[in-house]
Amino acid sequence: MAPGSCCLLLLLGILGAPALGDPGPLEDVVIDRYYIPKICLREAQMGDFIRYHYNGTFKDGKKFDSSYDRGATVAGVVGVGRLITGMDRGLQGMCVNERRHLIVPPHLGYGSIGVAGLIPPDATLYFDVVMLDIWNKNDKLQITTLSKPERCNRTVENSDFVRYHYNGTLLDGTPFDSSYSKGSTYDTYVGTGWLIKGMDQGLLGMCAGEKRSIIIPPFLAYGEKGYGTVIPPQASLVFSVLLVDFHNPKDGVFLEQLEVPESCKRRAVTGDFVRYLYNGTLMDGTLFDSSYSRNQTYNTYIGKGYIIPGMDQGLQGVCVGEQRRVIIPPHLAYGENGAGKYKIPGSAVLIFDVHVIDFHNPEDPVEIETVFRPEGCNVTTRDRDFVRYHYNCSLLDGTRLFSSHDYEKPQEVTLGANKVIEGLNSGLLDMCAGERRVLIVPPHLGHGESGARGVPGSAVLRFEVELISMEEGVPEGYLFIWHGEPPANLYEQMDLNKDGGIPADEFSTFIKTQVAEGKGRLMPSSDPEKVIADMFRNQDRNQDGKITPDELKLKSDEDQEKIHEEL
Numbered sequence: 001m002a003p004g005s006c007c008l009l010l011l012l013g014i015l016g017a018p019a020l021g022d023p024g025p026l027e028d029v030v031i032d033r034y035y036i037p038k039i040c041l042r043e044a045q046m047g048d049f050i051r052y053h054y055n056g057t058f059k060d061g062k063k064f065d066s067s068y069d070r071g072a073t074v075a076g077v078v079g080v081g082r083l084i085t086g087m088d089r090g091l092q093g094m095c096v097n098e099r100r101h102l103i104v105p106p107h108l109g110y111g112s113i114g115v116a117g118l119i120p121p122d123a124t125l126y127f128d129v130v131m132l133d134i135w136n137k138n139d140k141l142q143i144t145t146l147s148k149p150e151r152c153n154r155t156v157e158n159s160d161f162v163r164y165h166y167n168g169t170l171l172d173g174t175p176f177d178s179s180y181s182k183g184s185t186y187d188t189y190v191g192t193g194w195l196i197k198g199m200d201q202g203l204l205g206m207c208a209g210e211k212r213s214i215i216i217p218p219f220l221a222y223g224e225k226g227y228g229t230v231i232p233p234q235a236s237l238v239f240s241v242l243l244v245d246f247h248n249p250k251d252g253v254f255l256e257q258l259e260v261p262e263s264c265k266r267r268a269v270t271g272d273f274v275r276y277l278y279n280g281t282l283m284d285g286t287l288f289d290s291s292y293s294r295n296q297t298y299n300t301y302i303g304k305g306y307i308i309p310g311m312d313q314g315l316q317g318v319c320v321g322e323q324r325r326v327i328i329p330p331h332l333a334y335g336e337n338g339a340g341k342y343k344i345p346g347s348a349v350l351i352f353d354v355h356v357i358d359f360h361n362p363e364d365p366v367e368i369e370t371v372f373r374p375e376g377c378n379v380t381t382r383d384r385d386f387v388r389y390h391y392n393c394s395l396l397d398g399t400r401l402f403s404s405h406d407y408e409k410p411q412e413v414t415l416g417a418n419k420v421i422e423g424l425n426s427g428l429l430d431m432c433a434g435e436r437r438v439l440i441v442p443p444h445l446g447h448g449e450s451g452a453r454g455v456p457g458s459a460v461l462r463f464e465v466e467l468i469s470m471e472e473g474v475p476e477g478y479l480f481i482w483h484g485e486p487p488a489n490l491y492e493q494m495d496l497n498k499d500g501g502i503p504a505d506e507f508s509t510f511i512k513t514q515v516a517e518g519k520g521r522l523m524p525s526s527d528p529e530k531v532i533a534d535m536f537r538n539q540d541r542n543q544d545g546k547i548t549p550d551e552l553k554l555k556s557d558e559d560q561e562k563i564h565e566e567l
Helices: 085-091 197-202 309-314 422-427 490-494 504-516 528-539 555-566
Strands: 030-035 049-057 063-066 074-077 099-104 125-135 142-147 161-170 175-178 186-189 211-216 237-247 254-259 273-282 287-290 298-301 323-328 350-360 367-372 386-395 400-403 411-414 436-441 461-471 480-482 520-522
Touching: 085 099, 085 125, 197 211, 197 237, 309 323, 309 350, 422 436, 422 461, 480 504, 490 504, 504 520, 504 528, 520 528
Parallel strands: none
Antiparallel strands: 030 099, 049 063, 049 074, 049 125, 099 125, 142 211, 161 175, 161 186, 161 237, 211 237, 254 323, 273 287, 273 298, 273 350, 323 350, 367 436, 386 400, 386 411, 386 461, 436 461, 480 520
16 A cells, blocks of 8 residues: 555554554564454454454554544455455454454555655554454345244235334444334335335244344445444444234235134124124234223124224124134224324234124014923913013023022013013013023113113023913903903992992902902902902092992993093
């Protein structure tokens, strides 16, 4: 190199250090490897491109050059004559982060000529060098998988949109960027030129949740220009990457059936009202919402836009009791903006693990399944009949709610008297004594949207019923009816002691006699005495404890009077 050439100085690399002493005349460069890193993945070889820092001094410690003083590392090719011979030899075999003291004799430095105004003739040169980067034009991307999920149904391909966290360092470990410090993932498309080439290639084939180390040579990174003040020219980059999630804009909803009941008589369709439990997570497992934590189902119509499109699609075709995983790409969920309320980042893929409790349609009738019907069943229940029955009531997922077996007696009710829910009333009609049925009652024929004590809102109910006995009823509004025409001179027959007044005991005795002789019947009840007492109270209009001839009226006569009044 010509004396006084500034260019040659930029190709030297050393760190400032005191002279090593006088070894006497030297035939070759003296190398002191005073720091060798524990891990050395690669040593500088002839033809490799290297980056290094250095301080250059004379024997007396006087500094003649320093890359530190210029604020820039030195980059060049080693072993091909572009450096002084002593430096070419002294840098070979170095590891990244290794530090060396080099003593270069004059004939391997600037010889008898020196460098005018800078290095005198026949000067022995002392260099302190730290190696920062090594690469070769034949290098390829270096990918190391650090961890990988057991399940990996899909890997990143070109045109996928990825969300990942990363730490970026130079090859010597100097950090230059981190998504973690920004508190958000880096989100971008792969293979479309939005990333440096090395990262575009390094993300391919990754699973969600996978961690990789990606070492990128400069020609697949920022090359000769570097990037601002943080990435020097010709710098190899090391990225530690965690892939949080990814999707493709063409993706639809992905369904995975985790558990399907053996019996599935019906599947949910658009317009059905579904009650389900769920856990909602991101692809990295972060839980963002759960109905279990609220101890209640999520209730909604499907296919009508009340929920995100992906869930609208994902619940189609479910069975009662089914457990299903629904994976929803962001364009069918909360899109680029995410959902702050649920801490869902923008462009996030969502995973819902769903357990369907029940569903129904607002047009559903009561579903009746006859389990057992006695032979020779000629008499069946009708409205106004008084029935005794046993029942077990549960939700469709098997949750037990109520049972008549928990009490001493069967349940008793007059059908059509609005004493039980409409669906149960319908399910008890046209039954024979001894018959057993299973009834599926939709909420609009049960306890509705509000539910009842112990019954969730909008719940479909399952009843197992057994009719124990039945008594023929009387028309609505009647407490007693005759089987034929009522007795002539009714008041005189009812006035047993002929004193012109009918007290409660005479009234009761007369009615019981009519029933005993088969001439009439009371409204069925578990308490006939109460029914008779109600009849007496209705007739004793002035409530003086006895019925007079003017007070006694048949219900048919009363109804006729009301018709005339209305007319």
